[in-house]
Every structure is written in C-alpha cells, then in structure tokens.
Amino acid sequence: MQTERHFSSLRTLVIMGLLFCASLMGASKPLSADPSAVILMYHRFGENDYPSTNIQLDQFRNHIAELKKDKYQFLPLREIVRRLKNHEDLPSHTIAITVDDAYKSFQTHGWPILKEAGIPVTLFVSTGAVDAGHPNYLSWDDIRTLQNEGVQIEHHGKDHLHMVHAGTNKAAIDIKAASDRFQAEIGRVPTLFAYPYGEYSQDIASLVADMGFEGAFAQFSSVASFSSQTFALPRFPINERYGDMDRLRLIANSQALPVSDITPANPVLTETTNPPLFGFTVDVPVEGLKNLACYPSHLGKRADIVSLNGGNRIEVRFEKPFPAGRSRINCTLPGKNGRWYWLGQYFLVTGGALD
Numbered sequence: 001m002q003t004e005r006h007f008s009s010l011r012t013l014v015i016m017g018l019l020f021c022a023s024l025m026g027a028s029k030p031l032s033a034d035p036s037a038v039i040l041m042y043h044r045f046g047e048n049d050y051p052s053t054n055i056q057l058d059q060f061r062n063h064i065a066e067l068k069k070d071k072y073q074f075l076p077l078r079e080i081v082r083r084l085k086n087h088e089d090l091p092s093h094t095i096a097i098t099v100d101d102a103y104k105s106f107q108t109h110g111w112p113i114l115k116e117a118g119i120p121v122t123l124f125v126s127t128g129a130v131d132a133g134h135p136n137y138l139s140w141d142d143i144r145t146l147q148n149e150g151v152q153i154e155h156h157g158k159d160h161l162h163m164v165h166a167g168t169n170k171a172a173i174d175i176k177a178a179s180d181r182f183q184a185e186i187g188r189v190p191t192l193f194a195y196p197y198g199e200y201s202q203d204i205a206s207l208v209a210d211m212g213f214e215g216a217f218a219q220f221s222s223v224a225s226f227s228s229q230t231f232a233l234p235r236f237p238i239n240e241r242y243g244d245m246d247r248l249r250l251i252a253n254s255q256a257l258p259v260s261d262i263t264p265a266n267p268v269l270t271e272t273t274n275p276p277l278f279g280f281t282v283d284v285p286v287e288g289l290k291n292l293a294c295y296p297s298h299l300g301k302r303a304d305i306v307s308l309n310g311g312n313r314i315e316v317r318f319e320k321p322f323p324a325g326r327s328r329i330n331c332t333l334p335g336k337n338g339r340w341y342w343l344g345q346y347f348l349v350t351g352g353a354l355d
Helices: 008-025 057-067 077-085 104-117 127-132 140-148 168-186 202-210 245-252
Strands: 036-042 094-100 121-125 152-155 192-194 215-217 259-263 278-282 293-296 304-308 313-317 325-334 340-349
Touching (some): 036 077, 036 245, 057 104, 077 152, 077 192, 094 104, 104 121, 104 140, 121 192, 127 168, 140 152, 140 168, 152 168, 168 202, 313 325
Parallel strands (some): 094 121, 121 152, 152 192
Antiparallel strands (some): 278 313, 304 313, 325 340
C-alpha cells in the first residue's frame, strides 16, 4: 500500500480548525441523519517491522476508545453500501472499520479489541496468500472461525494484482479463482470487493460490477456518500504515521461535501489527460465555500481553484502533471459542529513503480 501524502499546511489548518470547533461542541448530541459514512482501512496490528501498513496496538486501542463515544454510530459495511446505493440516510457520524489482506495479527491483536468493544468489522481476504500457508497470514480455519464470530468476510482477489496494469482479462481470471476458493472454503462468494492497492479504472470497476458484486472499495481519503461511485467507494487508510489521535478525530468527524458531476470519470491518466481537469458541482448551499482548499499530493501546496456558475461549480487546476504511479487530491472545508467537509480523489498514471 502506498500511504497518502499529507502536507504540513493541510494538517495544521485542519487540526487547528478541529480543535477550535471541538471547543464549541462540548458534549453536544449527534445530528439526526447524514447522507455519508466514514470508512476506515487497516492492515496489520502490532507488527512493528511494517510501519507503512501497521498500527501500533496502543494507537488502535485509543482509536477504539474514541470511536466508542456515543456520537459515533457503527453499521455493517453491506448495510452502508445498500443505503448509499438507495440514497437512504445514515445515522450521523456513521463509521465502518475494514481490514485488508488477512494478516494473522488481525486475529491475534485487532479482532479481540474490536470484539470486546462490540464493533463490527469487515475483512477483505486475498485467497492466494491464505492458500500459500504463510505463517503471517490467516488460515482458512482461522477465517471460518472469524466468520462464525461475526467478522464479515469479503473479496480481495487471489494474487493481490495491480489490476489496472494487468488488464481486465487477467483481473477477471484472478477474481474468479478467488471466488472459487471462497465458495469451497466458506460456502459462499463474497459480494463486496476491495481493489488491491486501491487501484481501479473505469474498465476494472465495470468488470467488478459485471461479475455480480454489490460494491467495491478503493483506498483514498474521502467520505463515502450518495455522490460516490458504488464501485469506487473511498476509505481512509490508517497506519502508524497517519494514526495519531488528532487525525483520527478529524477523519471520524468529517462529512461528505454534497457534490455531483465529478470529473474526470476515469482516474487513470494518460499523457493527454495529465494533469486532469478535476472539478465538481456543489449541489446545495454550503456556508463558507470560499474557504475550500484542495491539496494535490504532488505539489506540496494548495492547488488553484476556479469557481464557475455563480460559485457552485469548482474547477481545480494543477501547475504540473501528476508523477507516474498513484496520486491523490484532498479538498477540505471547515463546517459546523466540528465536522469538516472532505472530498478526495485518487489518480493513477500508468508506468510508475509497482509496490
């Protein structure tokens, strides 16, 4: 996993704003409903040799202690997907926790903490690593035990492919092979899919939809909402470096910017589409929209923003193309009650180093 790159200016801005708004919130009760959900993504638990995909156990315990506060509401991931697809409101401060890759440390360290807290969790399993019998990965017996204890088991392919680079034919073979193993080992084929490395294209997303899945997940910082693509739902990656409590609270209290007409539709950029003409329309009046700031991962500063159509059409312009590989942009805006609006998007320039 390539971690998202944040900049000190963004972190200072949002953390200061969060602390200020939190001082105004006090012990306020949650709002009644919201068209969005914050989905968190973890990998390893207490595996100190892998800081880019690991969370320290004391960090994770602190996360769970925060998320157990009354204002946060947990729903099973399938229910969140169902409500988003049907444009049904979710409880305010809806949270979901997901874990990728089926490392053994989830069962030994992560799941006991979540189980004790009574928090639902979804585990996206790559079947090839499980079949290989590596000691750092769960076995099928482990996975069946977790499923029986209430863990939602979902699909992460077979060989953790870079699917955009591999192409739709190889991706389809990989997904089908994993589906066969799920059917044989747990008696069903999962209905939700997580893209390995969070990488997808329009073609890969269409493939996953055509193969009968109900939804699919990437890994870039943004709040899942009615405007999210069902087969490109965002998740906030969490690891040691980006697992401090200020950031966790900021994420958990974020809300979706009410937008539509997000462009470009395809996150895979070519020589002729890089840099992209990134833009979106803000559908309802949002107080202080002029304070919106967008931070692309390759510039180290705010991007230029152009407001059109009376100010509700936002166009973001970049001084230079994105580099090869995965990149991201985060657009944030301070809102009421300590809740920041957060809209993110991932981009992929093919030809970059595979990791």
